[in-house]
Amino acid sequence: MHNFEFVKPASVADAVAALGRGEAQPLSGGQTLIPSMKARLNAPEILVSLTGITEMQGVSRDGDSLTIGAATTHATVARDAASDFPGLAALAGQIGDPAVRNRGTLGGSVANNDPSACYPAAVLGTGATIVTNTREIAADDFFQGMFTTALDEGEIITGVRFPIAQASAYAKFLQPASRFALTGVFVAKYASGVRVAVTGASENGVFRWAEAEAALSAQFDAEAVAGLSVSPHEMISDLHGTPEYRAHLVRVMNQRGVRAAS
Amino acid sequence: MPKVTMKVNGRAVSAETEGRTLLSGYLREGLGLTGTHVGCDTSQCGACVVLVDGQAVKSCTAFAADLEGAEVTTIEGMANPDGSLGVIQQAFQDYHGLQCGFCTPGMVMSTAALLAENPRPSEEEVRHYLEGNICRCTGYQNIVRAVMAASGQDAGALAAE
Numbered sequence: 001m002h003n004f005e006f007v008k009p010a011s012v013a014d015a016v017a018a019l020g021r022g023e024a025q026p027l028s029g030g031q032t033l034i035p036s037m038k039a040r041l042n043a044p045e046i047l048v049s050l051t052g053i054t055e056m057q058g059v060s061r062d063g064d065s066l067t068i069g070a071a072t073t074h075a076t077v078a079r080d081a082a083s084d085f086p087g088l089a090a091l092a093g094q095i096g097d098p099a100v101r102n103r104g105t106l107g108g109s110v111a112n113n114d115p116s117a118c119y120p121a122a123v124l125g126t127g128a129t130i131v132t133n134t135r136e137i138a139a140d141d142f143f144q145g146m147f148t149t150a151l152d153e154g155e156i157i158t159g160v161r162f163p164i165a166q167a168s169a170y171a172k173f174l175q176p177a178s179r180f181a182l183t184g185v186f187v188a189k190y191a192s193g194v195r196v197a198v199t200g201a202s203e204n205g206v207f208r209w210a211e212a213e214a215a216l217s218a219q220f221d222a223e224a225v226a227g228l229s230v231s232p233h234e235m236i237s238d239l240h241g242t243p244e245y246r247a248h249l250v251r252v253m254n255q256r257g258v259r260a261a262s
Numbered sequence: 263m264p265k266v267t268m269k270v271n272g273r274a275v276s277a278e279t280e281g282r283t284l285l286s287g288y289l290r291e292g293l294g295l296t297g298t299h300v301g302c303d304t305s306q307c308g309a310c311v312v313l314v315d316g317q318a319v320k321s322c323t324a325f326a327a328d329l330e331g332a333e334v335t336t337i338e339g340m341a342n343p344d345g346s347l348g349v350i351q352q353a354f355q356d357y358h359g360l361q362c363g364f365c366t367p368g369m370v371m372s373t374a375a376l377l378a379e380n381p382r383p384s385e386e387e388v389r390h391y392l393e394g395n396i397c398r399c400t401g402y403q404n405i406v407r408a409v410m411a412a413s414g415q416d417a418g419a420l421a422a423e
Contacts, residue, residue, distance in 0.1 A: 006264075006281035006327040027328070034284075034323045035305050047281060049328050075317070097394025098375065099308060102317040103324060177306075179393070 001037050008049040012056065012133050012158055018048045019154045026050050026156060028071055028108030031100050056107070056158050059084075064164050067131075070107025070157040077106060087168030087261065091122050091186065094172050096179050107157040113205055115146045115236065116180040120206035121170065122162070125186030125197030129161040136161075146205045165189055167220075169260035171253040173200075175240055182240055183249035185209075187257035193217040196254055201246040203234045212254055220262060222255040266326050270295070271339030279326045285319070286310045288326035289336060297337035297367050301396075308395035311368040311375075312336045318375035320394075337367035340374065350374055350412045357417055359408030361399035368395050373409050382413050385420055 007024075009015040018024060025044035027033055028051065036042045050056060056071035059080040066085050068077060078093035078101065095101055095109070095118050109119040110130065123130070123139045130137045133156045142150045151157070165188035172184040181200035188195045194216035196209045215224040230250045235243035263278040270293060277292035289295045289312070298321055301309030305323040312321045313335040340348045347355060350373050360366045369392065376383060376391045383391065388409045389402075397405060403420065411417035 001282045004281045006325065008328065008330070027325075030325065030328070031305060031323055034325070037282075038303065047325075049325075051328060097308070098372065098391055099311050099318040099320045099394050100305070102314075102319055 002040065002043040004044050005046045006049065007046060008052045010052055010054070012053060012156060015048050015050060015053060015156060016133055016154065018046065019156070021046055024048055024154075026111075028105040028111075029073060029103040030108075031096065031104040032108065032112055032114070050107070050156065051105075061164075065161050066164055067159055067161045068106050069159050070110075071105050074101035074104050074106070074109075085162060085164050085168070087165060087170060087186070087188065088122050088126070088162060091118050091170035091172075094118060094170065094174075100179075106160060110142075110160065111149060111151060111157050113143055113147055113149050114180070115202065115205040116175070116178075116182075116200040118170065118172065118181055118184055118199060121181075121184050121186035121197045121199040123160060123197075124206050124208060125170075125195050126162045126165060126168070126188050127190075127195055128163065130157055131159045131161060132157050140208075143206050146203060148205070163190065166191065167261040169257045171256035171260060173249050173253055175200075183246050183253055185250065185253040185257045187216070187254065187261050189216075189220055189261065194220060196257075198230075198250050198254075201230075201235050201250050203236055209250065209254065212251075216258060220258065222258040222262075225251060225254055225258070264327065266330055268326075268329060268331065269333045271335060277326075281325065281327055283326045285312070285314075285321035285324045285326050285329060285334070289321060289334070292326075295336050295338050299364055299367050301364065301368075306396065307365070307368070307398075308372060308392075309365050309368040311371045311395065313371055313375060316375070316378060318372050335371070335374070337370055340370060350377070350408075353408040353412035353417075354405075357404050357408040357411055359401070359405045361397075361401045365395060365397045365399075369397070369405055373412060376409070377413055382415060383409070385410065 024046035056069040074092045081089040168188040173182045175182040183200040196212045232243035232247040235246045267276040299309040301307035310321040407417040
């Protein structure tokens, strides 16, 4: 790994200032960034740790929404969101393995937008709001394709505000070697309708399955989507699964999610 | 180079580190605590797991500089004060929870984290918790037995894989 200058600011303002100094990059839990730096896919000159910023930590409820600081670890979300938003907490508790969950963070996962990561499914599936140091971004506008988001250079996610669902569940078909989702579906039921977000399947990253949302909004029952299917066009193809296999999993995992949520 | 100070196995330590120094390197090369093993160095295998402020962490996937002031426990800190094997270590010996032994430090540290959180885990919970620790000898059956014994439970009655 190339060497770099390590900086650990205590406030968002100081982190933004540090990121403005040339070839700098933010570091959160590092569970993706550190391996990619070892592989020399990434070589920042300055690394700005976000783990010492208190205002980016923790889970707090405000009426019908749950706000989670971007530097909150998956393990903390799995524990502290369990009573307010069990579907979301259960998703956090399925990411990686225990040691990864003790370091990896919500903000890091969302900013990276890995096409097979779990969190983007929850953020898009709940219609959450991504809060940054400069603005608020709706989930529908945030994810813009594989490893691509609406974030500007130097912009930091400080938290995510999740509307709490009446019922929700994440159904993950595990790729056991990487522990990412081979395909995962987050289903969330609100008074305004049902949202369905799919990760691990599309080459374009996380997406909403509109047809299933309409069917489940009319009838929240796994049978309501039994006859639906997604096209394998632009689905991920690798040694773990063909596009057709992933397209099939989208429907199956959606049904499992609905059963778990009802 | 900046100095990074931590408490490792109860002892205050300080070492000059580069930004890129991983916790695993800080422990092994900086402090000579070579009981922490680096297996894959890609966050997959869990051989390098140590406790940071009581939580299991892959020491190959954390920068030492990010852990200034942390309390770290490694396999060297798991023995009893008189040098005899600690409860978890003794159970791994009694139930032959190792073959080549390379993954054992990580297995023992993950077990310590599990039992701190869940003192009497079911067999299924043990297997689930240890999914980030890979034993390439595939000696899992006896590892699970050792963890059950370390938690004071019957280690004899495990389901066959």
